Amino acid sequence: MTGMDPTDLHRQQRQAILDGATARAVELARRAIAEGASLTDCIDLGYAAGIREVGRLWEEGEYFLPELVQGADAMKAAMEVLRPELLGGAAEPREELRVVLGTAAGDIHDIGKTLVGTVLEANGFTVIDLGHDVADDAFVDAVERERASLLGMSALLTTTMPAHGRVIERLRERCLRESVKVMVGGAPVTAGFAEAIGADGYASSAMEALNLARNLLGVSR
Amino acid sequence: MTTDIEELLARRTVLLDGGFGTALIARGLEAGGCTSLRNVETPDVVREIHAGYLAAGSDVIQTNSFDANGPSLARHGLEERLPELNLAAARLAREAVRQAGGGIVAGDIGPTGLFRPPLGTSTAEEFEGAFALQARALAEGGVDYFSLETFSDMEEAKLAVRAIRSVCDLPVTACLTFDRKKRGFFTMMGDTLEVAVHELTEEGVVAVGANCSIGSDAMLEATGTLVAAATIPVIVKPNAGMPRLEGDRAVYDQTPADFARDVVKMVELGARAVGGCCGSDDRFIAAIRTLLGPKGDA
Numbered sequence: 001m002t003g004m005d006p007t008d009l010h011r012q013q014r015q016a017i018l019d020g021a022t023a024r025a026v027e028l029a030r031r032a033i034a035e036g037a038s039l040t041d042c043i044d045l046g047y048a049a050g051i052r053e054v055g056r057l058w059e060e061g062e063y064f065l066p067e068l069v070q071g072a073d074a075m076k077a078a079m080e081v082l083r084p085e086l087l088g089g090a091a092e093p094r095e096e097l098r099v100v101l102g103t104a105a106g107d108i109h110d111i112g113k114t115l116v117g118t119v120l121e122a123n124g125f126t127v128i129d130l131g132h133d134v135a136d137d138a139f140v141d142a143v144e145r146e147r148a149s150l151l152g153m154s155a156l157l158t159t160t161m162p163a164h165g166r167v168i169e170r171l172r173e174r175c176l177r178e179s180v181k182v183m184v185g186g187a188p189v190t191a192g193f194a195e196a197i198g199a200d201g202y203a204s205s206a207m208e209a210l211n212l213a214r215n216l217l218g219v220s221r
Numbered sequence: 222m223t224t225d226i227e228e229l230l231a232r233r234t235v236l237l238d239g240g241f242g243t244a245l246i247a248r249g250l251e252a253g254g255c256t257s258l259r260n261v262e263t264p265d266v267v268r269e270i271h272a273g274y275l276a277a278g279s280d281v282i283q284t285n286s287f288d289a290n291g292p293s294l295a296r297h298g299l300e301e302r303l304p305e306l307n308l309a310a311a312r313l314a315r316e317a318v319r320q321a322g323g324g325i326v327a328g329d330i331g332p333t334g335l336f337r338p339p340l341g342t343s344t345a346e347e348f349e350g351a352f353a354l355q356a357r358a359l360a361e362g363g364v365d366y367f368s369l370e371t372f373s374d375m376e377e378a379k380l381a382v383r384a385i386r387s388v389c390d391l392p393v394t395a396c397l398t399f400d401r402k403k404r405g406f407f408t409m410m411g412d413t414l415e416v417a418v419h420e421l422t423e424e425g426v427v428a429v430g431a432n433c434s435i436g437s438d439a440m441l442e443a444t445g446t447l448v449a450a451a452t453i454p455v456i457v458k459p460n461a462g463m464p465r466l467e468g469d470r471a472v473y474d475q476t477p478a479d480f481a482r483d484v485v486k487m488v489e490l491g492a493r494a495v496g497g498c499c500g501s502d503d504r505f506i507a508a509i510r511t512l513l514g515p516k517g518d519a
Contacts, residue, residue: 020339060402060403061400061402061403061404061405061407062404064407064408064409064410064411065340065409065410065411066339066340066410066411067411069339069340070339073339159471
């Protein structure tokens, strides 16, 4: 089967997300697998590029909730096709690379966070994803229970961001702060905010999160 | 004083009330709970807030029933208490206007928090059922009209109007909530001011407008468009400035005087009913009343 030119494939994948075209996004994902395309490139340059653009158009007031949700649905569907392939090729997860992920209390946004989880898992991390609307103590309990070396928290609302700071406080109170690295992300989150609350790092995309995770845990490629 | 909102709107500028959630939080009642439960658990506080707005000069007070629809109550496990909470809300407001010697009681109806496709799976029937149930209870409690507020989906608001009018003859007013984007004002779903005004008017509301999400400066910008598009009275109920996060609390910085000056400009542009939303309290209403002048009713 002749492979599609990668640039063309990524452009079509990106467009499928922009159009909220779930069936097309899925078909392109299947095609990528069948043609042996680089799946991480499909995510980074195709699908994730699409959802980032959807987010930008939402910020600009060009896209509204229906478009946002349709784009997110197409993204989730494509990722569901790609996930098993990504994990199938992944190295055995290393015990010391245990990561707890979740979206802050009161916040239901999870696309970016789930994407980070998938990318980390595809690269040898063991990911415990607590989902969205995770209570402060639930994060801390999970870090303790799972003996996580990394905690990743996401928030998409300015009203839920403060939870990140509270969780770091709770980690300190429960004498867990030194045992775990903390990274934060999400649209309103900034490097400045991360620093102010005492997080170890901030990432604005799944690939950045992967690099950050590797740096924080001293893992080479 | 009349209890007929249409008549009052025809006669003069109507002063609505201010934020209720804000008032509850100011009295130490924690944010995030079921606000309409206050009607039963702390009725004195609710009476006090209503009395405050009437004393400050409001022509209309809205019942504390914003979240007293089935789906919203269900999130707190309180769905079975829908009739009780709405009746209590209406009765407390009625008592307050009686004590104050006059005033109009608006049955406040907020959105369900449910979404139609593609965001969610809720059907028109579900929406209409929820609003009809709440409207009946508020009507039984004796409200003078219904005030739909803070809807972000024009379609949901239209379904609400339809549902209410199917069970009750009382007048209905509707406000959507708009964000200011680069290209103009839009609801989260992408509804524009003009389309909202036209379509809600077609559903039969007696007044239409915007509340919440934006401060008085942005609302002033929206007023012109609303008035130009409308053939019925326009309602504007802005927030008292934009909230600033102080630790975990939302703080509103705008002064009552600045707010009132903007609101009076909205009246000059043609708005017929004005008030305040989040962050506003009786000082804001009093400031508007001072600038509008006394009610001057017979």
